[in-house]
Amino acid sequence: xxxxxxxxxxxxxxxxxxxxxxxxxxxxxxxxxxxxxxxxxxxxxxxxxxxxxxxxxxxxxxxxxxxxxxxxxxxxxxxxxxxxxxxxxxxxxxxxxxxxxxxxxxxxxxxxxxxxxxxxxxxxxxxxxxxxxxxxxxxxxxxxxxxxxxxxxxxxxxxxxxxxxxxxxxxxxxxxxxxxxxxxxxxxxxxxxxxxxxxxxxxxxxxxxxxxxxxxxxxxxxxxxxxxxxxxxxxxxxxxxxxxxxxxxxxxxxxxxxxxxxxxxxxxxxxxxxxxxxxxxxxxxxxxxxxxxxxxxxxxxxxxxxxxxxxxxxxxxxxxxxxxxxxxxxxxxxxxxxxxxxxxxxxxxxxxxxxxxxxxxxxxxxxxxxxxxxxxxxxxxxxxxxxxxxxxxxxxx
Amino acid sequence: xxxxxxxxxxxxxxxxxxxxxxxxxxxxxxxxxxxxxxxxxxxxxxxxxxxxxxxxxxxxxxxxxxxxxxxxxxxxxxxxxxxxxxxxxxxxxxxxxxxxxxxxxxxxxxxxxxxxxxxxxxxxxxxxxxxxxxxxxxxxxxxxxxxxxxxxxxxxxxxxxxxxxxxxxxxxxxxxxxxxxxxxxxxxxxxxxxxxxxxxxxxxxxxxxxxxxxxxxxxxxxxxxxxxxxxxxxxxxxxxxxxxxxxxxxxxxxxxxxxxxxxxxx
Numbered sequence: 001x002x003x004x005x006x007x008x009x010x011x012x013x014x015x016x017x018x019x020x021x022x023x024x025x026x027x028x029x030x031x032x033x034x035x036x037x038x039x040x041x042x043x044x045x046x047x048x049x050x051x052x053x054x055x056x057x058x059x060x061x062x063x064x065x066x067x068x069x070x071x072x073x074x075x076x077x078x079x080x081x082x083x084x085x086x087x088x089x090x091x092x093x094x095x096x097x098x099x100x101x102x103x104x105x106x107x108x109x110x111x112x113x114x115x116x117x118x119x120x121x122x123x124x125x126x127x128x129x130x131x132x133x134x135x136x137x138x139x140x141x142x143x144x145x146x147x148x149x150x151x152x153x154x155x156x157x158x159x160x161x162x163x164x165x166x167x168x169x170x171x172x173x174x175x176x177x178x179x180x181x182x183x184x185x186x187x188x189x190x191x192x193x194x195x196x197x198x199x200x201x202x203x204x205x206x207x208x209x210x211x212x213x214x215x216x217x218x219x220x221x222x223x224x225x226x227x228x229x230x231x232x233x234x235x236x237x238x239x240x241x242x243x244x245x246x247x248x249x250x251x252x253x254x255x256x257x258x259x260x261x262x263x264x265x266x267x268x269x270x271x272x273x274x275x276x277x278x279x280x281x282x283x284x285x286x287x288x289x290x291x292x293x294x295x296x297x298x299x300x301x302x303x304x305x306x307x308x309x310x311x312x313x314x315x316x317x318x319x320x321x322x323x324x325x326x327x328x329x330x331x332x333x334x335x336x337x338x339x340x341x342x343x344x345x346x347x348x349x350x351x352x353x354x355x356x357x358x359x360x361x362x363x364x365x366x367x368x369x370x371x372x373x374x375x376x377x378x379x380x381x382x383x384x385x386x387x388x389x390x391x392x393x394x395x396x397x
Numbered sequence: 398x399x400x401x402x403x404x405x406x407x408x409x410x411x412x413x414x415x416x417x418x419x420x421x422x423x424x425x426x427x428x429x430x431x432x433x434x435x436x437x438x439x440x441x442x443x444x445x446x447x448x449x450x451x452x453x454x455x456x457x458x459x460x461x462x463x464x465x466x467x468x469x470x471x472x473x474x475x476x477x478x479x480x481x482x483x484x485x486x487x488x489x490x491x492x493x494x495x496x497x498x499x500x501x502x503x504x505x506x507x508x509x510x511x512x513x514x515x516x517x518x519x520x521x522x523x524x525x526x527x528x529x530x531x532x533x534x535x536x537x538x539x540x541x542x543x544x545x546x547x548x549x550x551x552x553x554x555x556x557x558x559x560x561x562x563x564x565x566x567x568x569x570x571x572x573x574x575x576x577x578x579x580x581x582x583x584x585x586x587x588x589x590x591x592x593x594x595x596x597x598x599x600x601x602x603x604x605x606x607x608x609x610x611x612x613x614x615x616x617x618x619x620x621x622x623x624x625x626x627x628x629x630x631x632x633x634x635x636x637x638x639x640x641x642x643x644x645x646x647x648x649x650x651x652x653x654x655x656x657x658x659x660x661x662x663x
Contacts, residue, residue, distance in 0.1 A: 020581025087570015087590030
């Protein structure tokens with residue numbers, strides 16, 4: 001308790017205008033910024049992967065398995081920031097046992113479980129099954145056993161079984177796309193359905209979340225592919241990269257249009273909250289919204305990719321531009337999440353004043369813990385890459 | 398021969414059905430201790446309320462606030478903190494009082510230092526005030542409460558007699574309800590790490606007593622009572638005054654009614 005008081009007391013001086021006295025404590029901090037960022041990466045990576053299976057985009061085949069494993073690694077971490085921010089993490093299982101069906105948040109457990117069990121794990125299993133059986137047959141020691149266990153001791157690699165696998169993968173992907181939309185659209189709905197908060201309350205919110213998710217997911221897979229391939233001393237498939245960059249570009253255009261529409265709509269409707277939101281955007285959110293999210297995270301990479309596509313520049317320069325653009329996109333999308341989550345709590349619901357957020361370094365809600373939560377999926381991904389090599393040459397046929 | 402086969406099949410089907418049934422039942426049993434737990438608790442709560450001779454079915458509670466009567470003394474805030482063990486730091490309030498000062502140039506100054514627990518002081522810059530008034534705030538015990546809607550586990554709920562409460566032994570501390578409340582009436586208790594808010598002093602009300610804030614108000618600016626019974630003082634208050642509610646556009650259907658509400662009140 002003393003810690004909370006110590007944290008809140010200096011904030012009293014940061015307030016401008018009038019806020020309700022209970023609003024000094026900002027309730028959804030950095031951890032709740034990390035959560036939509038991470039689920040967004042999951043949904044985006046999965047949708048990229050499904051391009052291969054459903055829309056037959058052959059060029060991005062080398063990233064198919066990387067994308068699937070990336071989605072899995074980040075999905076495993078997704079509930080952790082939520083758990084860590086709860087006042088009583090031990091009671092979290094009540095969401096499964098006695099959910100309030102009227103609550104959007106109560107659906108979290110079901111959406112998450114569905115996506116993990118019915119989509120990601122199934123698709124990965126069916127896609128890898130043939131290789132798992134083959135690997136287990138060739139290998140010795142712990143690897144043999146791991147692959148045996150992961151294949152659930154299946155051994156059938158007859159024509160019929162393999163064609164069933166293929167069909168199953170396709171079927172799961174077709175279910176998976178709406179599920180990925182559900183997973184992240186749902187996160188957007190959590191915010192978009194809060195009528196008390198004009199910064200959040202928007203029917204566009206789930207859709208904006210979704211497209212920014214696709215943007216961040218494609219950019220992440222592109223980054224991982226570009227980092228991992230040279231480490232394995234393999235050549236980067238430039239055709240694949242060009243295609244990834246194109247999809248990134250299209251997704252960003254849609255995302256940008258949606259955000260612009262939202263912006264224009266707000267200004268045009270000019271509701272009761274417009275003055276305080278204008279003060280917010282031009283003040284406390286100026287750097288993170290206008291400079292980082294819009295300029296560095298959106299306009300610069302959009303322009304760079306467009307320039308590279310327009311003028312036929314050499315391969316090496318193209319790679320560099322893609323890499324830097326994808327990095328900037330990550331920064332921009334993280335900033336987007338920040339501006340939604342934290343930005344939505346920086347003004348009072350009295351619309352008469354602004355509050356402040358002070359990040360801590362240590363502690364569960366601190367910067368260190370959040371950095372850990374962002375690095376953890378990369379660690380899990382490394383383990384997954386070791387157990388289930390996603391490389392094309394590792395395929396047994 | 399054919400017959401025997403179908404019979405055999407039938408038996409197998411029966412076995413399979415039984416197996417699935419047993420499986421479902423055993424999974425369901427995972428939920429049972431919890432469900433009975435909640436029911437037991439509800440019974441206990443009911444027994445306690447009825448033990449006080451109070452039948453919640455007979456009531457629907459609400460509050461009236463006459464803004465023109467409030468003198469901003471802050472005794473309600475103090476009484477509330479004492480009665481309900483609310484932390485005394487200036488970040489946690491079940492009720493607070495706001496001061497509105499509308500200046501001649503049209504500017505509105507709003508403040509509520511320490512929730513008005515120590516009342517207000519006249520500062521030197523107080524010039525050219527056109528009009529000034531105090532507005533006590535608290536949970537509106539909405540008939541259509543957004544906080545109850547969003548609670549993922551149903552830890553916050555509306556009682557039969559129309560009071561919105563939080564079960565602090567059930568609350569996860571996810572704070573979705575705090576985000577959903579348009580009135581800033583909720584906070585996270587720094588000790589229990591669960592959501593807290595005004596209860597209309599439910600523990601007093603079921604014993605036939607008035608909420609602490611109503612009890613101590615020296616000018617009777619707060620009126621507590623039945624929303625629908627003709628004989629109640631609250632009904633008389635609603636009949637005799639021009640009534641406003643806070644943020645009507647939110648469609649929360651508040652049950653805290655304000656007389657002489659100014660357009661500047663947020």
